[in-house]
Amino acid sequence: MQKPYNSIFNPKAFQNQVIIITGGGSGIGRCTAHELTSLGAQVIITGRTQEKLDKVVAEITEDGGKAYAITCDNRDESQVKAMIAEVIEKFGRLDGLVNNAGGQFPAHLEKISANGFDAVIKNNLHATFYLMREAYNQWMEQHGGSIVNMTADMWGGMPNMGHSGAARAGVDNLTKTAAVEWGKSGVRVNAVAPGWILSSGMDTYTGDMAEKVIPSMAQHVPLQRMGTESEVSSAIVYLLSEASKFISGVTIRIDGGASLGTRIFPLSTAKNNEAYNGFHRSFLPNVVQGLKENKDE
Template sequence: MSYHSIFRPDAFQDKVIIITGGGSGIGRCTAHELASLGAQVIITGRKIEKLENVSKEIIEDGGKVHFIVCDNREEQQVKDMIAEVIEKFGKLDGLVNNAGGQFPSNLESISANGFDAVVRNNLHSTFYLMREAYNQWMEKYGGSIVNMAADMWGGMPGMGHSGAARSGVDNLTKTAAVEWGRSGVRVNCVAPGWIISSGMDNYSGDFAKFIIPSLAGNVPLKRMGTESEISSAICYFLSDAAGFVSGVTLRVDGAASQGTRMYPLADATNSESFNGFHRAFIPDVLKKKEQQEVTE
């Protein structure tokens, strides 16, 4: 089997694209899709074992992949990683700023170090990567950058540090789109809603036990999204079809960020998930919910 993308097989033929956080979750899925469409993908992350595993998968499927261990929170490592990609592959067509992370906590319980760590992980690292991609290559030759935000427009209760950082990414996207348009650089952002991804297994306690299994009920389409549905949006922004699209933040959330609590959500029909990722799997936290429903 191979990735079943909605894009034509040569849509990214010989394009060089970096995907941060490519060792798992949405980054892994996006790397697979872009590789299946002809791209030379470079996946980065902090854990070499994850990068090695995804690289093996892509090679088995006939794609082109290279991995670089990089901590995006460290400015010099980002500079060196971008320089290595350009030296090895001779160009940089696209950058997907997918890497990030946070932990659940109410505002009053977040320490200064905890707040700084999440902002650094999601906002500072995005800025470092964007700036280096632009300064080292895209200022002269153009390119496309896709950032990652989240559903933070109504606030992010329980994750205020992440909401602050992701809001910053949204604004940073718009600013860069204006400033770098003169170089033919398009900068856009994808804001996923609740997506069935391996990242859900990073949470524990009540958040994993009660909140995650209940998320689909808060979406007007009454389901969660798939990694493929986010990857498709990323690929669109990177593609020639989006050649006149820049400064846009696209919500991919089943309308979960719309409406008010006063409007009750009815049961939904006719909403089918798109899953083109042949190597996708269900997170353990959702498997437990399915097992519980079967036994009840």
């Protein structure tokens, strides 16, 4: 058996709670699923690939946690409705929803087709809305709950990712609107905005993005490093927890300060800055493996 997830939270913080994590078959979603199950939650992970979901369920089961997988294309409103209904029927409740799933591709604005733009908006914004609405209508309106959405560092624009930036900004505003409208039902809605995180998603990029951009990211962060999946997961877990019961409508930036400052302020070499990595099954993306090897030499 693997060593347990090294969460900073009470091991019984989510005892008997039922939480859905979309995009739970890899990356931040996988890490968050591991952390929540280590804290007593029954986690339902969703995604479009059954094999990936089954692998994570097997990992969690081996570690002594409780997980269940449902394939669902979040861009399809009818599939989202059916998935939420299945969770409520099978587990009898829905305490939390983590809208982690999403995706995009690098492209300059002038080269993005209408279909490409629409696909990214639907994947990141429409799907988030479908999931939030169904969680609220089918359960949380009557029982309360917590929703955590995934957005990104988009405050300064997202060059080469304009479609994603538009969608993520929409999620930020949707989060605020839902927090106001659904507060009457005891539903808290927040979001996290990760910056550059050492996650498996980095391995989906090729060309200049993989060869030049990703290797240079850390030098543009005041903390002079990239973040870990655990550092995002812990923020999500906090927002789902009892400790944040009076927090709603906020978006927490998890970016090491990269979204702050100006280009005329030089960043110095950082110190006293060890990363937190509580995830016992984490691994570095292939695209940065060489960087670590060179640093260690």
